Amino acid sequence: MPCLNEAETLAICIKKAQSFFTTYKVDGEIVIADNGSTDGSIEIAKSLNTKVIHAEKKGYGSALKAGITASKGTYIIIGDADDSYDFGNLMPYLKKLRDGFDLVMGNRFKGGIEKDAMPFLHKYLGNPVLSFIGRLFFKIKIGDFHCGLRGFSKAAYNKMSLKTSGMEFASEMVVKSKLNSLSITEVPTTLKKDGRTRPPHLNTWSDGWRHLRFLMLYAPNWLFLYPGIVLALIGLILSTVLVIQPLKIDGLTLDVHTLLYASSFLLVGFQFIIFYGLTKIFAVENELLPKSNRYNKLFKIINLERGLVIGFIALSIGLFLSLRGLSVWSDTNYGTLDASTTLRLIIPAITLLQLGIQTILFSLFFSVLGLKK
Numbered sequence: 455m456p457c458l459n460e461a462e463t464l465a466i467c468i469k470k471a472q473s474f475f476t477t478y479k480v481d482g483e484i485v486i487a488d489n490g491s492t493d494g495s496i497e498i499a500k501s502l503n504t505k506v507i508h509a510e511k512k513g514y515g516s517a518l519k520a521g522i523t524a525s526k527g528t529y530i531i532i533g534d535a536d537d538s539y540d541f542g543n544l545m546p547y548l549k550k551l552r553d554g555f556d557l558v559m560g561n562r563f564k565g566g567i568e569k570d571a572m573p574f575l576h577k578y579l580g581n582p583v584l585s586f587i588g589r590l591f592f593k594i595k596i597g598d599f600h601c602g603l604r605g606f607s608k609a610a611y612n613k614m615s616l617k618t619s620g621m622e623f624a625s626e627m628v629v630k631s632k633l634n635s636l637s638i639t640e641v642p643t644t645l646k647k648d649g650r651t652r653p654p655h656l657n658t659w660s661d662g663w664r665h666l667r668f669l670m671l672y673a674p675n676w677l678f679l680y681p682g683i684v685l686a687l688i689g690l691i692l693s694t695v696l697v698i699q700p701l702k703i704d705g706l707t708l709d710v711h712t713l714l715y716a717s718s719f720l721l722v723g724f725q726f727i728i729f730y731g732l733t734k735i736f737a738v739e740n741e742l743l744p745k746s747n748r749y750n751k752l753f754k755i756i757n758l759e760r761g762l763v764i765g766f767i768a769l770s771i772g773l774f775l776s777l778r779g780l781s782v783w784s785d786t787n788y789g790t791l792d793a794s795t796t797l798r799l800i801i802p803a804i805t806l807l808q809l810g811i812q813t814i815l816f817s818l819f820f821s822v823l824g825l826k827k
Contacts, residue, residue: 455535456517457486461493463537463649468502470541478545486535487521489513515616515623522611531605536648538571539603546641547605556610556636559628560601560643568646573658580662584669588625591673594632596640600624600665603643610636615741621661622668629672633744672743674733682726689720693805697798710797717805724809728816731756735823761817765810772806775799 455467468484475482486499486506499506509520522530529551533539539560550558567577585599602624614630616623631638648654670677695701696713734752737743779799783791 455484455486455533456489456514456521457491457495457499457535458489458517459491459493459495459652460535460650461491461495461498462651464495464498464535465502466537466649467533467535467541468499468504471544472502474542474544477542478548480548482527483525485521485525487517487524489517511619513619513623514621515626516619518623519616519619522608525608527608529605529607530611531603533603534648536650536654538645538648540644540646543644544605547603550639550641551605551607554637555639556607557627557631557638558605559596559598559638559640560603561596561598561640562601562643562645563597564640565642565644568644571645571647575658580658584625584662584665587666587669588628591669591676592629592632594628594638596628596638598640598643599628601643606631617742618668620664621656622664625665625668626672629669633672671733672737674730674737678726678730678733682723682730684723685719685726686723689716689718689723692716693720693802697802700794710794710801713797713801717801720805721808721812724812728812731816731820732823735820739823756817756820758817758821761813761820765813765817768806768810768813770810772803772808772810775803775806779803 455464457464460467464486468486471482471484474480484502484504486495486504487509488496488499488506489509489512496506505524507521507524509517518532522532529548531544531547533541547558547560562572572581581598581600585597588594588599589596604627606627610631613634613636614627616626616630618626628638692708693713693716696708696710696716701708701712731752734743734749738745738749779796782796782799
């Protein structure tokens with residue numbers, strides 16, 4: 455149990471857990487992961503014969519990591535010490551763990567949420583939206599990403615290699631379990647109004663943003679790759695059409711001004727894709743994301759030499775079109791040009807020059823980040 459000034463409810467939580475051990479004849483221990491309590495929580499925990507661990511760093515995740523590391527059990531169940539969860543009813547978790555599941559999540563929406571137990575925004579906006587994003591990004595079939603009561607094996611925890619220290623630790627545990635191909639299931643869990651008189655430590659907006667930020671950073675395909683592909687395709691198709699001739703739609707004429715925007719779409723989309731590649735390498739090589747067969751294939755498809763060749767080809771075509779545009783200008787004795795005709799040469803030329811330079815720089819940086827590989 456993570457603990458930061460939980461003197462009002464800590465004793466009842468400990469006693470419920472002890473009752474569970476006795477009732478179901480479970481050989482277990484209770485670990486209180488203290489995060490700097492000053493209200494007598496430590497003394498309460500010690501008086502009830504629990505193991506007290508002092509987390510050196512502040513934060514929900516830091517406290518849990520300290521407690522989990524110090525625990526000796528084959529299976530570990532974590533839960534808040536605010537008496538909102540029933541520690542006397544942990545058998546569904548233990549049964550699933552004994553059945554071989556690596557991570558067992560509680561689902562408060564299936565088990566029941568007592569009136570006023572969960573703030574309105576958390577119940578109808580924050581939790582459902584973040585859980586939906588988690589399911590969409592990582593294809594995890596659970597309904598409650600942020601349930602504070604969950605169980606896992608110590609062996610599975612060691613495979614997760616969790617890094618975060620704050621409230622996003624809850625999301626990281628689920629995501630890392632999926633990325634490491636660990637088995638995940640859920641059980642219905644009831645949530646009742648906590649027994650504290652003070653406000654909760656959870657901050658709706660800042661902690662919600664930390665969860666969302668984590669989900670986005672650990673899914674670079676959704677953050678960079680998919681938007682980049684969409685932008686690049688729109689830009690490429692529209693640019694190709696407009697280079698050939700103006701596009702007329704129901705009396706609306708799209709000409710070189712639209713071509714300029716279309717080429718910008720292509721460039722921005724390409725930059726998104728580049729950022730995806732660089733983020734992926736950085737995350738994997740720094741052990742934030744696990745290596746996969748797809749990652750290993752990436753270095754076979756993309757390498758420095760191939761990138762340099764493609765980059766110089768784009769540069770050469772861009773330079774050729776630029777010289778062609780200069781030739782058209784010279785034919786007019788460097789006088790006034792027809793903007794529509796000239797820009798159909800110049801815009802693709804500038805776009806290819808930029809794409810060529812970006813490809814070369816990306817290839818060089820890609821190879822530097824992949825040196826460890």
